[in-house]
Structure formats: structure tokens, C-alpha cells
Amino acid sequence: MNDTIDVQVTRPFRARAEQVFDAWLDPAWLGRWMFGPDVRAEKVLHLRTEPRVGGGFSFLVERQGQAIDHIGTYLHIERPRRLVFTWAIRGESDDDASTVAIDIADIPEGCTLTLTHTLPARWADYAPRTRQGWSTMLDALQRLF
Structure with missing residues (x-):
């Protein structure tokens, strides 16, 4: 039995990697x-x-009156091709941490980004919501370029 599930989203960008x-x-x-x-x-x-291997991040936002702190640790930084980091919500169980990998490849018009979010298998029901969330964010990033 697989202990994880991968959610993948790919987007082309009219920008350098x-x-x-x-x-x-x-x-x-x-x-x-x-x-x-x-x-x-x-x-x-x-x-x-x-932004260094072993360094962390904290993205604290307020949604509907609730503070949500997205936290993680950078596991791999290979500019401009690959970025891997953990992804969790502060205060939740360490067992709920997941991993996000960003892979960027050159194409004639710019680059293509593939995001793979590896979730614990018990979160499989959240895969569509996770895909939609990353799609929304990558669409916003795409518009900036």
C-alpha cells in the first residue's frame, strides 16, 4: 500500500527559468x-x-478571522531548475507535513513549471482541493509574466 499521494500541476511561462x-x-x-x-x-x-537548504519559511495569513501559518523547510535548492520544501500548517501534527517539488525546464517560449505536492495517503480526499489551490496560485503567477 502506498503511504503517499502525488498531486501534480504544470504551467508554461513566458519568462526565463x-x-x-x-x-x-x-x-x-x-x-x-x-x-x-x-x-x-x-x-x-x-x-x-x-532561502537556503535547511532554512525555513513562514507565510502567515488571516482568512475569515483565523490566522494560518504555512511553514516549511527548504530541502533542495538548485537555481533555476529544482526547488523542494516541506509544507505544513503551524500547530498541526508533524505527521501532516507534506513535500512540494518544483521542477522548471526551458522551452522555446520561456519555461515550463511542474509542481508535485506529495501528501500523506490519509489526505487523499484533499487531492482535488490541493490541485485547485496550486492551480489558482500558478495561474496568478502566470499572469505576472
Whole structure:
């Protein structure tokens, strides 16, 4: 029995791989496409990154009056091709942490990004919601380029 489930989303970008990669590590860029009122009904409280292997991030937002802190640790940083990090909500069980891998490849018009979010199998019912969430964010990032 498989202990995990992969959710995958791919998007082309009319931008250089370096630009798309850097948008994942720069809080100013993250606030334009991943979080905030331009993406969904929420208020950004802080977006902090320490972009190095072993470094962490904290993306604290307020949704419907509730503070939600998306946290993780950078596991692999290979600019501009691959970024891997853990993904969890502060205060939830360590068993609920998942992993996100970003792979970027050049194409003639720019680059293509493939996101693979590996979830614990017990979260399989959330796979469609996870896919939709990442799709919404990647669509917002795509519009910036």
C-alpha cells in the first residue's frame, strides 16, 4: 500500500527559468501570486523566507478571522531548475507535513513549471482541493509574466 499521494500541476511561462524560480523565494513576489487579496480573500500578516537548504519559511495569513501559518523547510535548492520544501500548517501534527517539488525546464517560449505536492495517503480526499489551490496560485503567477 502506498503511504503517499502525488498531486501534480504544470504551467508554461513566458519568462526565463530564473525569473520563475526566484518568484518562489522572494517575499515581495510571493505576496503578488501565492498569497493576499489578489489571490483569495485573505490578509497577509507576514511572508518570511530563509532561502537556503535547511532554512525555513513562514507565510502567515488571516482568512475569515483565523490566522494560518504555512511553514516549511527548504530541502533542495538548485537555481533555476529544482526547488523542494516541506509544507505544513503551524500547530498541526508533524505527521501532516507534506513535500512540494518544483521542477522548471526551458522551452522555446520561456519555461515550463511542474509542481508535485506529495501528501500523506490519509489526505487523499484533499487531492482535488490541493490541485485547485496550486492551480489558482500558478495561474496568478502566470499572469505576472
